[in-house]
Amino acid sequence: MFCNQCEQAQSGTGCASSVGVCGKSADVQSLQDLILYGLKGMAAYAHHARRLGKSDETVSAFIEEALFSTMTNVNFDIPALFDIAMELGQKNLRIMELLDAGHLELFGKPAPVEVFEGTKAGPGILVTGHDMLDLLNLLKACEGTNVKVYTHGEMLPAHMYPVLRNHPNLAGQYGSAWQKQRSEFSDFPGPIVATTNCIMIPPSTYSNRLFTTRVTHVPGATRILNDNLAPVVKAALECEPCPEKHVRTSTIGFHRTVLLDAAPTIVQAVKDGKISHFHVIGGCDGHESSRNFFNDFAEMTPKDSFILTLGCGKYRIREQDHGTLLGFPRLLDMGQCNDAYGAIMVAVALAKAFNCSVNELPLTLTISWFEQKAIAVLLTLLSLGVKGISVGPNPPAFITPNVFKVLQDKFDLKLTPTERGARGVPLTALNR
Ligand code: SF4
Ligand code: SF4
Numbered sequence: 001m002f003c004n005q006c007e008q009a010q011s012g013t014g015c016a017s018s019v020g021v022c023g024k025s026a027d028v029q030s031l032q033d034l035i036l037y038g039l040k041g042m043a044a045y046a047h048h049a050r051r052l053g054k055s056d057e058t059v060s061a062f063i064e065e066a067l068f069s070t071m072t073n074v075n076f077d078i079p080a081l082f083d084i085a086m087e088l089g090q091k092n093l094r095i096m097e098l099l100d101a102g103h104l105e106l107f108g109k110p111a112p113v114e115v116f117e118g119t120k121a122g123p124g125i126l127v128t129g130h131d132m133l134d135l136l137n138l139l140k141a142c143e144g145t146n147v148k149v150y151t152h153g154e155m156l157p158a159h160m161y162p163v164l165r166n167h168p169n170l171a172g173q174y175g176s177a178w179q180k181q182r183s184e185f186s187d188f189p190g191p192i193v194a195t196t197n198c199i200m201i202p203p204s205t206y207s208n209r210l211f212t213t214r215v216t217h218v219p220g221a222t223r224i225l226n227d228n229l230a231p232v233v234k235a236a237l238e239c240e241p242c243p244e245k246h247v248r249t250s251t252i253g254f255h256r257t258v259l260l261d262a263a264p265t266i267v268q269a270v271k272d273g274k275i276s277h278f279h280v281i282g283g284c285d286g287h288e289s290s291r292n293f294f295n296d297f298a299e300m301t302p303k304d305s306f307i308l309t310l311g312c313g314k315y316r317i318r319e320q321d322h323g324t325l326l327g328f329p330r331l332l333d334m335g336q337c338n339d340a341y342g343a344i345m346v347a348v349a350l351a352k353a354f355n356c357s358v359n360e361l362p363l364t365l366t367i368s369w370f371e372q373k374a375i376a377v378l379l380t381l382l383s384l385g386v387k388g389i390s391v392g393p394n395p396p397a398f399i400t401p402n403v404f405k406v407l408q409d410k411f412d413l414k415l416t417p418t419e420r421g422a423r424g425v426p427l428t429a430l431n432r
Contacts, residue, residue, distance in 0.1 A: 001015065001016065001017075001018065001020070001024075001025075001026035001029040001030070001400075002014050002015070002016050002029075003015045003020055003024065003029055005071075005072060006022070006072040008020075008021040008022060008072075009021070022072060022073055023076065024076060025076075026400050027078060027400050027402045027403055028075075028076055028077075028078060028081065029400075030398055030399055030400040030402075030403045031078060031081035031082060031085060031403060032069070032070040032075075032081065033398035034085050034375070034379075034396075034398065034399065034403070035066050035069065035070055035081065035084055035085055035088060036067075036070050037372045037375045037396075037398065038085065038088045038089075038092070038372070038375045038376045038379045039063055039066055039067060039088065039376075040372040040375075040376075041092070041371070041372035041373035041374065041375050041376030041377070042059075042063065042088065042091065042092045042095060042376045043063065044196070044197075044372075044373055045092065045095045045096055045099055045338065045373065045376065046059060046060070046063070046095045047215070048099050048102075048130065048131060048196075048338065049095055049098045049099040049102055051102075051131065051133050052099070052102025052103065052105070052106055052133060053102060054098035054099065054101060054102040055098070056094055056095065056098060058091070058094070059091050059094055059095050062087065062088070062091045063091075065084075066084050066087075066088055069081065069084055082406070085379055086379070086382065086383045087383070088376070088379050088383075089376075089378075089379035089380040089381070089382055089383025089384070090380070090383050092376040092377070092379060092380045093341070093344070093380045093383070093384070096338070096340065096341035096344075096377075096380070097341055099338055099341070100256075100338075100339070100341045100342065103132065103161065103338075104257070106132075106133070106136075106163065107132060107136070107158075107161030107162070107163045107164055108161050108162035108163045109162070109257055110157075110160035110161055110162075110253050110255035110257060110258060110335075111160060111162070111253055111258065112160070112251060112252070112253040112254060112258060113159050113160055113165055113251070113252060113253045114249050114250070114251055115156070115159045115172060115173050115249065115250050115251070115252055116171065116172035116173070116246065116249055117172055117173045117174070117246075117247045117248050117249065117250055118172060118174065118245045118246045118247040118248075119148075119150065119171075119172070119174055119188075119242035119243060119244070119245050120148055120171050120172070120242065120244060121241065121242065121243060121244040122146050122147075122148055122241050122242060123145075123146060123147045123148070123190060123236045123237055123239065123241050123242070124147065124148045124149070124150055124171070124188070124189070124190040124236060124241070124242040125138065125142070125147060125148075125149050125150070125190050125191050125192070125193060125232055125233070125236045126149075126150050126151075126152050126174055126175070126185070126188050126190065126191070126192045126193070127149060127150070127151060127152065127155050127192075127193045127195065128151075128152035128153045128154070128155055128178075128181070128192065128193070128194050128195065128199075129153070129154060129155060129193075129194050129195030129196035129197065129198075129199070129213075129216065130154045130155070130195065130196045130197075130336055130337070130338055131195035131196050131213065132155070132158050132161070132164065134193065134195040134213050134227075134229070135149070135151070135155060135158050135164060135170075135195070136163070136164060136167075137227045137229050138193060138229045138232065138233075139164070139167045139169050139170055141228075141229040141230050141232065141233050142169040142233055142236075143168075143169065145169070145233060145237070147169060147233055147236045147237065148169060148170075148171035148172075148242070149169050149170050149171060150171055150172055150173060150174040150188075151170075151172070151173045151174070152173070152174055152175045152176075152181070152184070152192075153175065153176070153177055153178050153181070153198075153312055154178075154196075154311070154312055154336045154337065155195075156173050156252060156333075157252060157253075157255075157333070157335035157336050157339065158170075159173070159252060159253065160252055160253030160255055160335065173250070174188060175188070176312075176315040177285035177312040177313075177315040177316070178197075178198035178199075178200070178285065178312055179198075179200075179285060179286055179287040181199075181200055182200060182202070182203060185202070185205075185206045185209075185210070186203070186205040186206050188206070188242070189239055189240040189241065189242055190209065190235070190236045190239045190240070190241075190242060191209045191210070191211060191232050191235040191236050191239060192206060192209055192210050192211065193211045193212075193213065193229070193232055194210065194211070194212045194213070194216055194218075194221070195212075195213050195216060196215075196216055197216070197371060198284075198312075198370075198371065199212065199216055199218055200218070201218050201219065201220075202218055202220055202221065204220070207219075207220030207221060208220070209235065209239065210222070211223075211224055211229075211231070211232050211235075212224070250318065251329055251333075252333040253333070254308075254328075254329075254332035254333055254334050255334060255335055255339065255342060256334065256339070256341070256342030256343070256345050256346050257342075259308075259332065259334070259342075259346050260345070260346065260349055262328075263349060263350075263353065265326070266326075266350075267350070267353045267354070269326055270354075270362070274304065274325075274326060275304060275305065275306065275325070275326070275362075276302050276304045276305050276362065277301070277302060277304075277305035277306075277362045277363070277364065278305065278306050278308060278350075278361070278362060278363045278364070279297075279298075279301050279305060279306070279307045279308070279363075279364050279366065280307075280308045280309070280310075280343050280347075280363070280364070280365045280366065280367075281294055281297060281298050281301075281307055281308075281309055281313070281317060281366045281368075282308070282309040282310045282311045282313040282314055282317075282334075282337075282367070282368065283310075283311045283313045283337060283340075283367045283368040283369055283370070283374055283377075284311055284312060284313055284337065284368050284369055284370030284371060284374055285311075285312040285313045285314075285315055285316060285368065285370070286368075286370050286393075288393055288394075290392070290393035290394070290417075291316065291368060291392075291393050292316075293392060293393060293416050293417055294313060294316055294317060294366065294368050294392075294416075295316050295317055295320065297366055297416075298317040298320060298322070298331075299320060301322075301330075303323060303325070303330070304325060305325075305330070306325060306328070306330055306332055307322060307330055307331045307332065308332050308334055308343055308346070309331060309332070309333055309334065310333070310334040310335050310336065310337060310339050310340060310342070310343060311336065311337035311340070311368075312337070313368040314333055317331065318331060318333065334346075337373055337374070337377070338373075340377045340380075344380065344381070344384070347361065347363060347386075350363070357385075358384070358385075358386055359385070359386065359387045359388065364388070364390075365381070365386065365388070365389045365390070366389075366390045366392075366416065367389060367390065367391045367392075368391075368392065368393070368416075369391055369392070369396075375396070378391065382407070382410075382411050382413075385411075386411070387411050387412045388411075388412045388413075388414065389411070389412075389413055389414065390414040390415065390416050391413065391414070391415060391416065392415055392416025392417070393416055395415055
């Protein structure tokens with residue numbers, strides 16, 4: 001364990017042995033970290049929702065209470081902290097629900113759509129991150145100009161919303177997941193707007209063309225604190241124009257509302273034996289070679305199964321040709337990591353249609369995690385009693401063997417195979 005949050009920190013640097021000076025055990029510290037990191041993820045969702053005019057006082061109050069529980073000499077009780085982690089999952093579900101509602105109200109009902117990938121000749125702006133209100137404001141700032149706006153990374157799902165898709169200045173998608181941004185941004189000639197994570201510290205090749213919004217910022221970039229994106233449009237007109245380059249056309253837009261509209265067809269197809277399984281493969285992406293597990297796993301899925309994907313984890317499996325099933329692409333892109341709510345709602349609707357629990361569905365969840373929103377979503381799934389989830393490529397470093405064992409015993413939580421070992425890494429290997 002490591003904790004340095006109070007004055008009593010051992011040797012003035014931190015409590016790093018099995019028990020802190022205050023008596024806090026490594027497992028209590030682990031649960032407090034789980035709560036703290038889950039809260040960080042939840043705060044991101046709450047921030048996005050608040051920007052769309054959505055908030056819930058019970059969620060805000062819970063964030064205060066849960067933070068309070070991680071202070072020095074407040075809570076040393078493992079069952080009580082575990083209960084707070086589960087309540088965090090429920091409150092996160094509520095805030096994801098509000099975010100989903102905010103997107104639908106502001107941007108319209110999503111639909112499957114073909115997206116141009118590449119660039120078109122002329123001045124262009126690249127926009128990345130998750131904040132689609134920033135994208136809308138940018139499109140409005142571009143109105144009346146020939147500046148074209150391209151989505152990057154987690155902004156790709158913006159194309160499924162009619163208010164954004166139908167805007168004349170939205171031209172297509174450029175690039176892929178966050179970890180490739182240094183090379184992709186260097187190659188893009190115009191300004192880049194980073195609206196949220198996952199932004200990396202930029203090299204000099206594009207730092208003078210990089211703009212960030214509000215809480216998101218990196219050294220060398222220009223930070224925009226209000227919603228005035230006119231300086232970005234001005235920069236686009238001064239930068240070198242984009243070349244004409246069509247990389248490919250892809251199909252996205254299988255938001256939960258689209259899948260739920262098709263539910264009667266899907267349910268009947270399962271009953272007729274035409275669909276064997278649903279795989280949720282997605283979440284975050286990253287550069288580690290151990291994440292190739294997700295590519296390999298997607299490759300191995302049966303041809304009569306669907307793959308639901310979301311988050312930037314989709315970028316590694318959307319390169320593969322998964323074919324079609326019943327007139328749908330087998331790989332159904334549900335949206336951003338923020339749309340994990342949609343995947344949960346689809347699972348709940350299927351369980352209702354089959355009169356069974358989510359755990360009895362022909363459904364496998366294989367989650368690629370990277371940052372703290374994934375922790376919040378994992379706690380939501382666990383708080384709903386969902387069992388048998390696989391997470392990877394590496395186990396959370398802040399989870400002790402004892403806490404992980406509780407999650408394994410209670411929820412059959414699994415680890416994907418990693419460079420560190422095979423599925424179900426021995427708990428002793430997780431001791432840190
Ligand atoms: S809260 Fe406890 S474990 Fe943390 S620094 Fe203070 S004494 Fe150490
Ligand atoms: S899915 Fe996760 S890793 Fe990917 S951009 Fe979103 S927050 Fe970052």
